[in-house]
Amino acid sequence: MKKDMILEKSNLSYWLRQLRKEMLLIGPMHGENGDIVLKTVENIHEIVLDCPALIPSPKEFLFPQKEEMFGFSTEGTKNYRNSKRRLIFGVRSCDVSAIGLLDRFYGGKFIDDYYTARRENTVFISVGCNKPDPTCFCNGLGTGPFLSSGFDIQFSDLGDRYLVEIGSEHGLSIVKKFSHLFSKPQKSDYDDQYEAILSSHAMFEKRINLENARQKILSGSVEDSFWAGVAERCFECGGCVYECPLCTCFNVIDRKYSAIEGVRLRNWDTCMFRGFTKMAVNVWPAEKKIMRTKRWYFHKLLYYPEQFGRFGCVGCGRCTITCPGRIDMATIAYRLKVGNNED
Amino acid sequence: MVNYHKMDKIPTICPYCGCGCGLYLHVEEGNIIGVSPIRHHPVNRGALCVKGWNSFEFIQHPERLKYPLIKENGVFKKSSWDEAIRLVAGRLTDIKKSYGPDSIGVMSSAKCTNEENYLIMKFARAAIGTNNIDHCARLCHSSTVGGLAVAFGSGAMTNSISEIADAKVLFVIGSNTTEQHPMIGMHMLDAVDKGATLIVADPRRTQISEFAHIHLRQKSGTDVVLLNSMMNVIINEGLVDIPFIKRRTENFDAFERVIREYPPDVAEKITGVSPHDIKKAARVYATEKRAMLFYSMGITQHITGVDNVRSCANLCMLTAHIGQPMTGLNPLRGQNNVQGACDMGALPDVYSGYQKVIEPSARKKFEQAWGRKLPSKPGLTLTEMFDAVLTERIKAMYIVGENPLISDPDSSHIREALEKLDFLVVQDIFMSDTAEFADVVLPAVTFAEKEGTFTNTERRVQKINRAIRPMYGSMPDWRIISEISKKMGYNMEYRATHEIMEEIALLTPSYRGILHHRLDGNFGLQWPCLDPDHPGTPFLHRKKFAKGLGTFIPADYIPPKESPDKKFPFLLTTGRIYFHYHTGTMCRRTSTLEREYPECCAEINPEDANTAGIKHNSMIKVSSRRGTITVRAYLTDRVSKGTIFIPFHFREASVNLLTNPALDPLAKIPEYKVCAVRIEPVL
Structure with a gap:
C-alpha cells in the first residue's frame, strides 16, 4: 500500500500533540552541548529535525540494550513482553531500511516474541534526509537519503509543508483519524520532492561502494595480513555492534533476586568479543582478534547478501563516529579498494 | 499529560577510569536500560570503551547493599539508618575520648564525588580531629602528587586530552594506554595516523607498543636509568634548550653531574635497552617541539616512584617541553575521580587545593571556616595506617568505597590489621571483602543516583547527574557523612551538593570559579579556575611554573627492593x-x-x-x-x-x-x- 498526503508545517505540532495522548512520543531532542538524542518529547517545539545521525540507532526501542524477558519464582513465571505504544518521530531513512531487515531477521523463520511485541506497537516516522553527515554513505547503498518504500511514514520537507508518504497499515492508522489536517498532493509537490532528493544526493561527501569490497574479498585477493592490520587496531569496545542499526546479537543471563526468585535478561552482545563463542572447558574458538574482525566484515559484506539479498550495512556512518580504532565500515571498504598501502 | 513511561537520556560521566568520558544513561520508568556515548564530548567524541558501554549493568544489581548492617556476634543483622548512625557516631566518639582523635583513621574514595571527598576530609579533620585521612591515590599516583609538587608546584596532568591528536611525538612510559585509558589511546592512534612518532617504554609488549616506532623494553624497576641515559644523550648532543633552563629552572648543575654518570652503554647493562635505541628515542623526543610525555603506574608504583616521576619532569624541562600546548608531562590518573579526591585534600598532609596542614595560615583559614581547632601534624598515609593498627596506634577505621584487602600489597598483613581493629565502618555499594570485617556496613549509592562533580585526569571538573532515585534503602555518601557528623556534635548542614561546591570554591583557590551552575550544559571546567568568569586552564605552567622556577632534582638508580634470586627466580x-x-x-x-x-x-x-x-x-x-x-x-x-x-x-x-x-x-x-x-x- 502507498498513500500520499500533504501536511502544512503549522499543523504538525497539533497532530503530534493529539497522537501523544495515545502513545509515547519519542523524537530527536537536544542532549548535551550540540548533541541530539532520541528521547521522550516533552516540548514538541523543541524537536530537532535537520539532525545528524542519532547515537545510538533507534533499534534501542525495538531491541533495547538491556531487556527483562521474564521473571521466575517458585510461583511460576511472568512474561515481561513490552507492548507500550510508541511513536518514534524523526528517524532517518537509513534507520528505516535497517528496521526492515531487523523485521526479516526477528520475524522470519524464528519469531522473536519480545521484538515483535515492541515492533507491532511502534510507528516510525522518518524524515527524508536533507542534511547528511560527512560520515554518511547511504546513497551508495540505496538505503537513503529518501526511500520509495519500506517505511511506516516518510516525511519530505518541502519548505512550508511536508509531503507525507504512508507506506504501511501502521502508518495509516495514525493519519486516518486526523484526515482533516492533511490535503491531497499536487504534481508540483512531487517536483519539489524530486528537487529535495537530488540536492540531498549532492551533499554526500563519501562515495563508498560495498559491492567493490565484496568482489574483492570473493576474489580471494585480500590476504590475512590485511585483516591482521585491521584487528590490531580493534579496541574490543563493541561499539560498532552496539551502534549498528542492524546488529542483532544478544546474550541471555539470569539474575537472582533471592533464593526463590529471579529474572531472565537479555543484553546486547557482540561477535567482536572472544567470549561470544566461548565453550566449556576454557575453549575460545575465536580467541584471536583477527578471526573476530574478519567475521564481522564477512558477515556484513558476504553472508548478509547471501541470506537477505542486501548488505548488512545501511551506510548510516555510526561506526565511523564511534570506532576508537578507526576501523569502521567506510574506512575498511575504502582500504579494501586501495589495498593496504593507504598512502 | 499522560507520560508515565517516559524515556530519558541523562548526561553524566563514566564511573570507571580517569579519562572522564561523557555518556548518557538511558532511563525508562526508573530503570536504567542502556548507555550511549556523548558525541561531542572532548574526551571520547562519540566513542566508549567496553567498560563504559557496559557501565549501566551493576547499578541495579540485586546484590547492592540494601540497608545498614550491624555485626552482632560475628553475624550481620539488618538495621535502621537511625540505629546504625547512632552506633557509628557513638563508638567513634568513645574511641576518640579514650584514645585520642589520632586513634581513628579515615579512608576516602576516588570513586566518590569531589563534594563527598571534601566532606569526608572535613569530617576527619573537623568532626574527628585527625589528619589520618587518605585514599587510594596513595597506591597509584602519590609519587606524582609529591614528586611534581616539588619539581613544578603542581602534581597534575599539565596538558589536555584534546591536544594529543595534534602532537608530533608521543613518549609513553609505563602506561598501557589503549587498554587502561582507551579513549586517550584513541587520541594517540589519531596522532600516529597523522604522522606523529610514538615511543613506548614498557617491559611488556602491550597493545599500544604495537603501534610504536620505537619500543624500549627496559627491565622493570630501571626507569630512572633509562630516563637519565636519554637525558645524558640530550645533554651530550647539545639538544638542550639552554634559554629555557636559564630563565625558568634551577639546580641544573647538580643535576647535570648526576646525569653524566649514565651514558647509554652503562644504561644498557642495567636496563637491557640498546644504546642505539636510547639515542634514537632521546633524539626524536628532544628535537620535536610538539612532544608530549605520558606515564602511568609503570612509573609510579616502585620504591623509586618519586625518583621516576622527577626524572620524567627533568626530561620535560631539559627539552622545554612544558608550558605550551601539545607538550607537557601527563600522568594518566586511574580512577574516575582520583584527581578530584587529591584536589579535595583527602590526603594526610593537605587541605583542598593542596594547602598544607603544617602551614599556619592555611590552617587558620580552615579553622575559621569550619569553626574548630584543627590538628597541625600531618596524619598517617593509607599504607602506614595498617601498620599503625598492628602497633595499636589506630583503633578504629572508617573506610569509604575502598577494598584494601584486595588492593593493598601483602594482603595477609592487611587481613591481620582488619581483624585487630576495635571498630571498623565500611561504606560501599556492594559487600566487599573488606566489608566482611566491618562492625557496621553502610549502603551508599552509585554515580547514577547522586549529583556532584568528578575531576578527570586532565583536571576537567565535570558534573554528574542523578538518573534514578537511590536504590533500595541506600543513601548518597555525602548525606551519610553529614548525618554521622551531626550525631557526633559537629553540624554539617547542606541541602544539596551545590552548596558543598560553593564552600569548596570559597576555600580552594584552584576551584574558586567552579560552581555547579557553570558546569551545566557544557563539558566542565579545567582547574585552575580562579574566578567565576575564568574559562579554565587547558595547559599548566604557561610562562611560569606554578611554584615559580622549575627545579631539577637528580635521581640516582636504586634497584628494586626485591630482585629475583635463586629461590624466587x-x-x-x-x-x-x-x-x-x-x-x-x-x-x-x-x-x-x-x-x-x-x-x-x-x-x-x-x-x-x-x-x-x-x-x-x-x-x-x-x-x-x-x-x-x-x-x-x-x-x-x-x-x-x-x-x-x-x-x-x-x-x-x-x-x-x-x-x-x-x-x-x-x-x-x-x-x-x-x-x-x-x-x-x-x-
Whole structure:
C-alpha cells in the first residue's frame, strides 16, 4: 500500500500533540552541548529535525540494550513482553531500511516474541534526509537519503509543508483519524520532492561502494595480513555492534533476586568479543582478534547478501563516529579498494 | 499529560577510569536500560570503551547493599539508618575520648564525588580531629602528587586530552594506554595516523607498543636509568634548550653531574635497552617541539616512584617541553575521580587545593571556616595506617568505597590489621571483602543516583547527574557523612551538593570559579579556575611554573627492593587488564565483562613455561616470600623472559598476597611492579 498526503508545517505540532495522548512520543531532542538524542518529547517545539545521525540507532526501542524477558519464582513465571505504544518521530531513512531487515531477521523463520511485541506497537516516522553527515554513505547503498518504500511514514520537507508518504497499515492508522489536517498532493509537490532528493544526493561527501569490497574479498585477493592490520587496531569496545542499526546479537543471563526468585535478561552482545563463542572447558574458538574482525566484515559484506539479498550495512556512518580504532565500515571498504598501502 | 513511561537520556560521566568520558544513561520508568556515548564530548567524541558501554549493568544489581548492617556476634543483622548512625557516631566518639582523635583513621574514595571527598576530609579533620585521612591515590599516583609538587608546584596532568591528536611525538612510559585509558589511546592512534612518532617504554609488549616506532623494553624497576641515559644523550648532543633552563629552572648543575654518570652503554647493562635505541628515542623526543610525555603506574608504583616521576619532569624541562600546548608531562590518573579526591585534600598532609596542614595560615583559614581547632601534624598515609593498627596506634577505621584487602600489597598483613581493629565502618555499594570485617556496613549509592562533580585526569571538573532515585534503602555518601557528623556534635548542614561546591570554591583557590551552575550544559571546567568568569586552564605552567622556577632534582638508580634470586627466580609485575577494573566490585557484576575475562591468568613467556614444564591454560602455583596463589597460566610473548604478569582484580587469586609492601620513602607508595616469585605446575 502507498498513500500520499500533504501536511502544512503549522499543523504538525497539533497532530503530534493529539497522537501523544495515545502513545509515547519519542523524537530527536537536544542532549548535551550540540548533541541530539532520541528521547521522550516533552516540548514538541523543541524537536530537532535537520539532525545528524542519532547515537545510538533507534533499534534501542525495538531491541533495547538491556531487556527483562521474564521473571521466575517458585510461583511460576511472568512474561515481561513490552507492548507500550510508541511513536518514534524523526528517524532517518537509513534507520528505516535497517528496521526492515531487523523485521526479516526477528520475524522470519524464528519469531522473536519480545521484538515483535515492541515492533507491532511502534510507528516510525522518518524524515527524508536533507542534511547528511560527512560520515554518511547511504546513497551508495540505496538505503537513503529518501526511500520509495519500506517505511511506516516518510516525511519530505518541502519548505512550508511536508509531503507525507504512508507506506504501511501502521502508518495509516495514525493519519486516518486526523484526515482533516492533511490535503491531497499536487504534481508540483512531487517536483519539489524530486528537487529535495537530488540536492540531498549532492551533499554526500563519501562515495563508498560495498559491492567493490565484496568482489574483492570473493576474489580471494585480500590476504590475512590485511585483516591482521585491521584487528590490531580493534579496541574490543563493541561499539560498532552496539551502534549498528542492524546488529542483532544478544546474550541471555539470569539474575537472582533471592533464593526463590529471579529474572531472565537479555543484553546486547557482540561477535567482536572472544567470549561470544566461548565453550566449556576454557575453549575460545575465536580467541584471536583477527578471526573476530574478519567475521564481522564477512558477515556484513558476504553472508548478509547471501541470506537477505542486501548488505548488512545501511551506510548510516555510526561506526565511523564511534570506532576508537578507526576501523569502521567506510574506512575498511575504502582500504579494501586501495589495498593496504593507504598512502 | 499522560507520560508515565517516559524515556530519558541523562548526561553524566563514566564511573570507571580517569579519562572522564561523557555518556548518557538511558532511563525508562526508573530503570536504567542502556548507555550511549556523548558525541561531542572532548574526551571520547562519540566513542566508549567496553567498560563504559557496559557501565549501566551493576547499578541495579540485586546484590547492592540494601540497608545498614550491624555485626552482632560475628553475624550481620539488618538495621535502621537511625540505629546504625547512632552506633557509628557513638563508638567513634568513645574511641576518640579514650584514645585520642589520632586513634581513628579515615579512608576516602576516588570513586566518590569531589563534594563527598571534601566532606569526608572535613569530617576527619573537623568532626574527628585527625589528619589520618587518605585514599587510594596513595597506591597509584602519590609519587606524582609529591614528586611534581616539588619539581613544578603542581602534581597534575599539565596538558589536555584534546591536544594529543595534534602532537608530533608521543613518549609513553609505563602506561598501557589503549587498554587502561582507551579513549586517550584513541587520541594517540589519531596522532600516529597523522604522522606523529610514538615511543613506548614498557617491559611488556602491550597493545599500544604495537603501534610504536620505537619500543624500549627496559627491565622493570630501571626507569630512572633509562630516563637519565636519554637525558645524558640530550645533554651530550647539545639538544638542550639552554634559554629555557636559564630563565625558568634551577639546580641544573647538580643535576647535570648526576646525569653524566649514565651514558647509554652503562644504561644498557642495567636496563637491557640498546644504546642505539636510547639515542634514537632521546633524539626524536628532544628535537620535536610538539612532544608530549605520558606515564602511568609503570612509573609510579616502585620504591623509586618519586625518583621516576622527577626524572620524567627533568626530561620535560631539559627539552622545554612544558608550558605550551601539545607538550607537557601527563600522568594518566586511574580512577574516575582520583584527581578530584587529591584536589579535595583527602590526603594526610593537605587541605583542598593542596594547602598544607603544617602551614599556619592555611590552617587558620580552615579553622575559621569550619569553626574548630584543627590538628597541625600531618596524619598517617593509607599504607602506614595498617601498620599503625598492628602497633595499636589506630583503633578504629572508617573506610569509604575502598577494598584494601584486595588492593593493598601483602594482603595477609592487611587481613591481620582488619581483624585487630576495635571498630571498623565500611561504606560501599556492594559487600566487599573488606566489608566482611566491618562492625557496621553502610549502603551508599552509585554515580547514577547522586549529583556532584568528578575531576578527570586532565583536571576537567565535570558534573554528574542523578538518573534514578537511590536504590533500595541506600543513601548518597555525602548525606551519610553529614548525618554521622551531626550525631557526633559537629553540624554539617547542606541541602544539596551545590552548596558543598560553593564552600569548596570559597576555600580552594584552584576551584574558586567552579560552581555547579557553570558546569551545566557544557563539558566542565579545567582547574585552575580562579574566578567565576575564568574559562579554565587547558595547559599548566604557561610562562611560569606554578611554584615559580622549575627545579631539577637528580635521581640516582636504586634497584628494586626485591630482585629475583635463586629461590624466587622470576620477576612478578602486576597491573590491570582491559575488561576489569581494580578489585572488581563493579565490573565483575557486569555479565559481559565477567564473561570476557572470568578468571585470573598469569602471563608467562613460553620459554620460561617450557623450562618449568607448564602448559598453556594449565593451573600453576605462584609463590613469593609472603604467600602463594593458584592461577591459570597464559603463555604469551607479551612478557619477556624471566617476567610474570598477573592482574590484581581477582579475589579468588589475589595477587596482592604476593606483592611486596616495600614503600617509596617519600610517597609511601608500594612497589606493586616488582617482586620476586617462583612458579610451579599444579599436579
